[in-house]
Amino acid sequence: MSGPREFARSNDSLETLFEYTSEFFVRNRLDPRILPIVDFAVEELFTNMVKYGSSDGRPIEVGLACVDGGVQVELVDTGVEPFDMTQAPDVDVSRPIEERTPGGLGLHLVRRLVDSWDYQYSKEKRQSRVTFRKSFAKRAAGAAANDGDHNAHD
Amino acid sequence: MLTIEGAGAGVVVLAGRLDAAQSPSLQAYLDKLQGEVTLQCAKLDYISSAGLGVLLKTQKRLLPAGGKLRITGASRHLQDIFQYSGFDQILEIEPAP
Numbered sequence: 001m002s003g004p005r006e007f008a009r010s011n012d013s014l015e016t017l018f019e020y021t022s023e024f025f026v027r028n029r030l031d032p033r034i035l036p037i038v039d040f041a042v043e044e045l046f047t048n049m050v051k052y053g054s055s056d057g058r059p060i061e062v063g064l065a066c067v068d069g070g071v072q073v074e075l076v077d078t079g080v081e082p083f084d085m086t087q088a089p090d091v092d093v094s095r096p097i098e099e100r101t102p103g104g105l106g107l108h109l110v111r112r113l114v115d116s117w118d119y120q121y122s123k124e125k126r127q128s129r130v131t132f133r134k135s136f137a138k139r140a141a142g143a144a145a146n147d148g149d150h151n152a153h154d
Numbered sequence: 155m156l157t158i159e160g161a162g163a164g165v166v167v168l169a170g171r172l173d174a175a176q177s178p179s180l181q182a183y184l185d186k187l188q189g190e191v192t193l194q195c196a197k198l199d200y201i202s203s204a205g206l207g208v209l210l211k212t213q214k215r216l217l218p219a220g221g222k223l224r225i226t227g228a229s230r231h232l233q234d235i236f237q238y239s240g241f242d243q244i245l246e247i248e249p250a251p
Contacts, residue, residue, distance in 0.1 A: 011175045015155070018171070036200050036231040043202045047174045093240025097214060102207030105239055109203060112238045 004063030004074070009050050014043060017062065024064045030071065031136045037113045038071055038134055044106035045075050045085060045130050053128070054079040070115065070135035077128045082121040085130055086111075158183050164190050169197035172205035180205070184212045189221040196227030196250055201235055213245060222246065 005020060007013040018039055025035050042062065049060050054077065061076040088107040110117065110132070117132035156176035159167045164187060172180060184191065191212070213223045226248040228236065233249055236242045 011173075014173050014175045018173075037234075039200060040202055040235070043173055043204075047202075047204070091239075093238070094243070095240075097210075097217070097244040100210060100214075100240075100244065102203060102210050105206055106203035109235065109238050113234075 004061045004076070006059035006061050007046070008059055009053065009057060011047060011050060013060075014046070017042060017046060020062065021064065028066055030066070034071070034134050034136060038073060041110045041114050041117075041132055041134070042073060042075070044110050045132075048085060048107065049075065049077045049080075049128070052083060053077045067133060070133055072131060072133045074129065074131045079126050080128050081126070082128065084119040084121070086117050086119045156180065161194070165192045165194060167194045167197070171200040172198060172208070173200065173202045174204035177202075177204040177208050181208045181211065184208065185215075188216070188219065190224065191216065191221065192224045192226060194226050195229070195232060198227075198232065199229065201232055203239075206235070206239055206241060209241065209245060224248070 007017055021035065021039055021042060024030075025032055046060060046062070053060070056079055058077075058079050061074075061078075063074045063076075065072045065074075085107055088104060090111070091104045091108040093108070114132040114134050117130065120129045120131075121127065122129070156168065156170040156172055156179065158180060159169075161167050166183070166187075168180070170176070193209075209223060209225075216222055224246045225232075225236075227250045228247050229250055233242075233247070236245065236247055241247075
């Protein structure tokens with residue numbers, strides 16, 4: 001288990017954020033094969049908060065916990081207006097390259113890579129709280145069908 | 155950390171992590187290249203949507219001029235991200251052996 005830690009509201013915090021997740025996995029002897037997915041979701045949610053969140057420079061809090069069969073991650077952003085990232089629209093990834101833009105792709109991918117995610121907002125604290133879970137046994141929908149012998153990947 | 159090394163003839167060797175903090179340096183590097191560009195990614199451990207944005211922008215710039223972007227040595231993580239983002243349809247991707 002790991003108590004939540006605060007990270008400066010900057011993309012430059014990513015390196016220390018990834019050290020934090022990596023150390024958590026090592027310390028708790030967790031299956032490292034899901035670490036890139038956990039990092040991916042953490043980065044997309046964190047950078048979204050950096051880009052659209054508070055302008056007063058408050059840090060963003062990130063907490064990790066072991067749950068049955070997986071990991072739960074929580075990101076808390078205080079002093080912000082509500083924005084439910086879990087309701088962000090999907091991206092049509094079948095469009096030809098001429099019509100593709102990178103916008104919205106991050107949250108689109110988080111939705112597919114994690115097992116579940118949840119958003120809560122406290123009006124009193126002006127606080128957004130995003131929580132997601134990733135299990136060791138499951139893969140994102142669609143991957144297993146294409147995996148063949150690689151089903152044990154994560 | 156991300157390391158970017160030119161290996162001649164449009165070949166670029168990437169190692170480390172291509173995240174939102176590192177993507178601007180790769181974008182600046184790729185913006186100088188023309189024609190067919192191969193990114194050797196065998197030692198690239200991680201990519202996020204910021205990295206995908208770099209690849210998309212580069213491919214959209216190269217294609218009309220007759221060039222293209224090619225990815226080699228893609229790990230399982232990279233393959234998953236390319237698949238779910240539909241980038242496996244707009245980039246030539248060679249998985250790691």
